[in-house]
Amino acid sequence: MNHLLEIKNLHVTVEQKEVVQGVYLSLAPGEVDALMGPNGSGKSSLASALMGHPAYAITSGQVFMGGQDITSWPAEKRASAGLFLAFQYPQAIPGLSVEHFLRSAYNAQAEARGEKPINVREFRTLIESELTALQLNPAFLERGVNDGFSGGEKKRLEILQLAILKPKFAILDETDSGLDIDALKIVAEGVNRLVATYSLATLVITHYQRLLHYLKPTHVHIMAQGKIMESGGPELVDKVEAAGYQPFMNHA
């Protein structure tokens, strides 16, 4: 059994429009891959489809996780098997406290894996150290999920979930958008710590270079018009910085 997230010739349609047109990607434990590209290139659609959003239909191709074909799995099954998506626009659930939400998610995944649930006290202990690392106040746990949160708070909650749920593969969908430089550093340090401590594999979606100064990708993929146009090392980031996305576009 391999330990990869493998995307093979993936085609995704949303509202009758093919937004992902044959993507191949492979992500190994401990790796940080960057997926860059202009607005509308299909990056977020790819992320939604990978996580199993019902509106994003996979019309052909396959997704494997640890050798298992997860292409037709529902989102919750993918999550319990170790896939995580940090949302670009996290949803608000008024009245549902962050703590209750996190513990419910934690226990739902534990149950799906046949593990025993965590009690309130154990969970508190688990979460408190993560709060400190993300510079969040314990009062944060009592607030309604993303309800009235600032952009920075929303993104830090995404990373808090990532740290608590400890997936094998994380997709960060424009986690840098709406973050000031201090928040960006906190978020990046959080991700780096997870990569270093338990070999989290990360796919970082962004169209800026900013976050990549802190996350140090091993591979960089440039996506445009629903396809990966070029893959390479960190030097691709500099190329984008110098010339933008224009050189990668298909001008056919």
Place this chain on the structure above:
Amino acid sequence: MPNSSVTTTYEYGFHDEVKPIFALPKGLSTRTVEEISSIKGEPQWMLKNRLRALEIFEAKALPTWGADLSDIDFANICYYLKPSDKQASTWDEVPIKIRKTFEKLGIPQAEVEFLSGVGAQYDSEAVYHNLKDEWKKLGVVFLDMDSALRQYPDLVKQYFGTVVPISDNKFASLNTAVWSGGSFVYVPRGVQVTIPLQAYFRLNAQNMGQFERTLIIAEEGSFVTYVEGCTAPVYAVDSLHCAVVEIIAKPYSRVRYTTMQNWSNDVYNLVTKRALAYEGATVEWVDGNFGSKVTMKYPCVVLMEPGSRADVLSLAVAGAGQHQDAGAKALHLAPNTTSNIISKSVSHHGGRTSYRGMLKVAPQARGIKSKVKCDALLLDPDSRSDTYPTMKVDASDAQVEHEATVSKVGEEQLFYLRSRGLTENEAVSLIVSGFIEPIAKELPLEYAVELNRLINLEMDGSVG
């Protein structure tokens, strides 16, 4: 199966084999009323009151507004049933079958934790009472209504029917004619009852109507919380629950009345709840409505004197075949009075909720403030929610706010929660629990826990 909807598996839908010691034949007549009164050995004035109420009940037509009540078969309802010979004053004296029923509902456990005074009504007779000694010393009275009438006849006579008059509405008249059980609470001047008084009751006999009558008198500067919760077995034949609650909050007193009702899907739940708030007094209704076939219930506070205050939290959850017509009324009759109404409703499996509210401000009621907020949550396209706010404001400087929202559980919200490993049902339950959280947090712990269980049960297979 009593019906074929998805939500028929009613958690508390068991029916034990307690044999009622005495039951009147089904149907309603002068004779029925006379017999009820005679069995109870009531004073003459109460019998007269009952008979007059019966006349008014028979003369009044069914209300044409609100929910559909045309299927109620008044002739097919048992108006009196007595399950146990005598009142028990300790738990051990309660008949074992009845005790088992309560145990299934978790009463003794709650008792151990913090129930100090339990007035438990089993069918139409209270069978169990336990009032803490110190309250007795303080002069607090917490009895079932029948006992109160025997032990405190003058007090009952002074206040009975003064808040909800005999002719108030058809169902208040019916209750007045055939009432049985319910609670009587009297809190003397300045006494603070810090632990909630709780009454747990449930319907038990098939076709059994439940007509409890509750009267709470809070003297000047006193404080009391009263909590009731009901669960009922599932039956195929329509049942009727028709209660009246009257509260008198004397100056600077505070009364909180919390109800969590979970009737089985065949019950018509038609309840009149009203409070009079005198100078500087506060009345709080916390009203949770689950289950039933039809509920019509609009807790009311009449703000009689300056500085009085009404707080109403209303929750309604309607599933398949159910109509929850609930809301609140605030009548501002005096200056500088305040009302605050929050209503939350959840409709699922094609259920229907209506918010029906009334705000009245009399011309002399200067400087009043009123805020009404109703939020509805719809879980599927077949479900329905309506808002019927009535406002009659005759004072020019009234500060009145009304806000109503209707929201749907969104695909993006569901996906967000599912992407964290929660199933669709779990996700819906969490969204609904969050939605009603402002009300849940006002409930005593064991009710909040029960509320969560009910939500999980009700939401099973809600979206699809």
